[in-house]
Amino acid sequence: MRAEGAVSRKSTRRGRLLAGAALLACVPVSVLAQTAPSPIPPAAVQDGLAPDAIYIEADNAGREGDVISATGERDRVYARFQGHSLRGRAVTYDLAKGIGTADGDVELVDPDSNTVFASHLELDSDLRAGVAVDFATRTANGASLMAATAVRRSENVNELNYALFTPCPICDDAGNPKTPSIAIQAEKVVQDEELRAVLYRNAVFKVGGVPVFWTPFFAHPDPTVDRASGLLVPIFNYDDGRGVSVETPYLQVISPSEDWLISPQFNTRVLPFLNLQWRRRFANGMIVARGGFTYAQNFGNFDLNGDGQAESNVDFGDRTSRSYILAHGRFDPEGPWRFGFTAERTSDKTLFDRYDVIDPYQDNGLYYGDQRRLISQLYAERQTARSYLSIAAFSIQSLRVAQFNDVTPALNIFESDGALPLVAPLIDARWEPSGPVLGGRLRLRGSAVSLYRDEYFGSPVLRPEIIPTTASPFGLPGVDSRRVTGQIDWRRTLISPSGIRYEPFVDGRFDVYSVADLPPVLGLEDETITRSRATIGLDVSYPLIRRLSDGADIIVEPLGQISVSTDPDLDPRIPIEDSQTLELDESSLFRIDRFPGYDLLEGGVRITAGVRTTLRWAEGRTASLFVGRSMRDAEQSAFRIPIPDAPNSLYDPSGLAAQTSDWVVQASFQPSDRIRGWGHATVDGSGDIRRAEMAVDGRWGRRNLATLSYIVDRSNPLDGPGNRNYEFVQLAGQQFIAGNWGVAVAGIADLERDLITRSEVGIVFDDDCFRVEVGYRRDNTRVSPTGPSDGAYFRLNLATFGGSGYGSNGLR
Incomplete structure (x- = not known):
């Protein structure tokens, strides 16, 4: 006692x-x-x-x-x-x-x-x-x-x-x-x-x-x-293919400028997977290299008994090494030059999905790969106050699905890497004189590129006129092309006493193409093609502002452009490599060349008009709306491409082929410091939406928030296996109910297929010192080889000690 x-x-x-x-x-x-x-x-x-x-x-x-x-x-x-x-x-x-x-x-x-x-x-x-x-x-x-x-x-x-x-x-x-x-x-x-x-x-x-x-x-x-060697917070996960998964990262600090992150992933249903990361800073640069390795069989869903249903988590094939590398470096020594690299490759196109590798698709280097495409590149840049030069070479590995399998995603057919070009070199240069020329800004620009393909690739790279209609594309060589471009651009700004802004401009451009390995069935040989275009035009804008009685301002700015160009001479033998994706919006509508890149260009007589209206009121609250459209003297049939499911029919994904372009509607609003939103849409002449994207963010209370976004593409007019139209809604948010306890939800709905592709719902405890989230998630994407999966998830973030999977990074 x-x-x-x-x-x-x-x-x-x-x-x-x-x-x-x-x-x-x-x-x-x-x-x-x-x-x-x-x-x-x-x-x-x-x-x-x-x-x-x-x-x-x-x-x-x-x-x-x-x-x-x-x-x-x-x-x-x-x-x-x-x-x-x-x-x-x-x-x-x-x-x-x-x-x-x-x-x-x-x-x-x-x-x-x-x-x-x-x-x-x-x-x-x-x-x-x-x-x-x-x-x-x-x-x-x-x-x-x-x-x-x-x-x-x-x-x-x-x-x-x-x-x-x-x-x-x-x-x-x-x-x-x-x-x-x-x-x-x-x-x-x-x-x-x-x-x-x-x-x-x-x-x-x-x-x-x-x-x-x-x-x-x-x-x-x-x-x-800032950094010290030791175990970091483990990452817990569950997947139908891997089972219960625990990743135990260990940080080994070598020096103030170097460290290793060793992060093995242990799974109950498949063999472990080892992730590694090495980081090193130098006096004038840095290198980050990530990699992963396992020696195991593949696993996925397969129909073993022929009943039309895929059995879950079937191991198949021989054990072999499976790995990936994601590395990048950048060096910026004294002087105008800087250089860098990226090295991104994986041995298995589904490796990231099978083992849930964290954030594999990052934007590093001079050029970025698209989502589910890896890019390896070398580049150098030289920049001064009046000049810029870049030289690069890169190759691409695709992890995109070209054809989905209806029975099991494990049998999906992926995009062939041989159909993607090797780019070596790609050169871009610009120079401006130090003073005005004829009272305006003069810019000289040059560009050169060489592209090489191992495998044949048809539309939209090749124009319909030179795509073989009878011969099988299998066995045809990949088309190689080289281009050299020179361009001169002059622009001057004048403002009248009444406030009207005039900008006359002159543009001249000359291209030389050398194209090899065109389809021999059409009797085409290696070709050298030249083309030129000259443009003269005028931009006009007249901003008008009015103070309203309650202290608000309204600004109305009519915008107009007229341009006259020579015939662009869109030779069908020129492959379309860098102008396939067009984002027609307020910024691109008034450009001389609205297509990105060089392969497609516009000409003829064009008139473009639009109006931007902005309302501003107390405490930085704003709302704006832009509406615009372009008209030309003649149609541009070269902008139309074959419909994937009906190659003999053409459609216009750009919205620029007709004499009148699509309407461009763009808006943004911020009625308070807690709510903001924006939207963008292109609408064809009949009033149908071709593409649209919008998002709204909201915050209330101290920690409650939600984000709602919507995106749609209806440019392809014909349904079929090759139709890549899409329509998605994405939601993420959290609501605290009692003190530090709340609910977090996230999800993506595929409205085109009437399916929720990813969803999460969980209980959250967050007191600004640590956050723990436990919940349920389901994955219905058609890319993962294990098919739809569901299970519990656990995320933990500790102040000072670090975190594991904080937030909903899995919704990518």
Whole structure:
């Protein structure tokens, strides 16, 4: 009984001491800051004190021999010595020994602005050792370390007894102590500033003040450390193909500029998969290389018994190495040149989907791969105030599905890499003279490219006129092409006294193409083709603004353009490599060449008109609307391509082939700082939407938010297996219901197929210190070889310690 009573009294005393430390850590935020007569001077300020001098401000002060004593009745004593600032109710300082003592609401600030709170504090002459009671300190990132007693053993080692560490807030908004959401309490804690680590003995992990785990020893990096070797938060997942999956990342820091991330993935149904990442910074650049490896069979869904239904998670094929690499580097030495590379390849087109590799499709380098396409490139750039030059070469690996299998995604047919071009080289150059030419801006531009294909590829690269109609495309060689372009562009801005803006422009362009391996069945040989085009035109705009009675502004800006060009001579033998995708919007509608790239260009007489209206009112709230359209003197049939499911029929995916283009409608609005949205659509002459995209973001409360987006493409007029029209709605949001508890949802609905392709719903706990999310998700995409899958997911993010899968990154 006496032993139990001793333990009880010991625990009570320890609890009181930790409560006192927490109170001291909270009070300086409110009460002490209000009672201080003046702010503590920043540590970097030169106060002019000699190394052995001390400055004191106090209500009462006295000296007996070498000992100076000071007390504060209304305000705390303020003392400054050796670059340190000290506050307390009672302070003594021994000038001979250089020892300082402080009691009562003690606050010590060192030259690096680190702050320590205590009820009693002692410091030695070198300020390298000391003793503190009710010790508390707070780091810049908000983490707190408290102890009943603390001893500074040396310049680099702090020893704390009955200590508590938490990365979470320990004070409420009123400055009162509160129980941290996550904390580590230990019998002894050693903070080694040289090792930059915190070591614990008999550590107890607490969640909401409740003990949940005990360990005799534990260590983690000092909160001031940016990076340190050690285990990161594991990533938990479930997939019908892999089963339960746990990824355990380990970070190995080699130096301040280099580290490794070793992240094995362990699965219950298939063999493990190892992910690696190496990062290295140099004086003028950096390299990041990711890779993954396993030695296993493939797995997926197959119809083994011929009943038309695919059995789940079937291993097939021989065990073999399966791997990927995703690497990029960029170097920017002194001078105008910089250079870099990307290396992106995978041995299996479904590897990322099978093993749920995190964020494999990133935009790095000078040129970006499309979604589900990997690009490997070398490039160099030279840029000055008046010139630019880039030289690059790249190849592409496609992970896109060309033909979906109705029984199982494991039998999908993927886009052939041989049908994609090898680009080497691709050169782009621009130059402008330092001064105006004829009162305007002159720009010279040059471009050159060579493309090589191993396999034949028809529409839309080849024009309908040279696509074989009888011969099978199998066995035909891939078409190679080379192009050199020179261009001159002049533009001048003039503003009339009434505010009308005039911009006359002149453009001239000359192309040379060399095309090889055209389909021999048509009797075509290697061809050299030249073409030229000259354009003259005028842009006119007239912004009108009116102040409304309630302080709002409305701006109406009519826009117009007239351009006259020579015949563009769209030779059907020229492959269309860089102009297949057109985004017709407000910015591109008034360009001379609205197609990206060089292979397609426009000519003839064109008139383009539009109007932009903007409404602005209080506190930065805005709404705008643009409507515009273009007309030409003759149709451009070269812009039409064969319908995939009816090659003898043509359609216009661009909206520019007819004499009148599609209408362009574009809008944005922000009625408050919590709601914003935008939309864009192209509408054909009959009023049907060809393409549209819109999104709305909303926030309410402190952490509630939602995003809703919609995208549609209805440009292909004929249904069939080759029709790639689409219509999607995507939703993501979170709503907190009670305190820190809430619900998170995310999903993508394929309206074209009447199917929810991805969905998640989960319960969230988030208190700004850590976030945990547990829920259910289902994947109905047709790309994953394991077919539709569902299961539970778990995501965790801890302040200071890092996170695992924070957010809904899986909805890609």
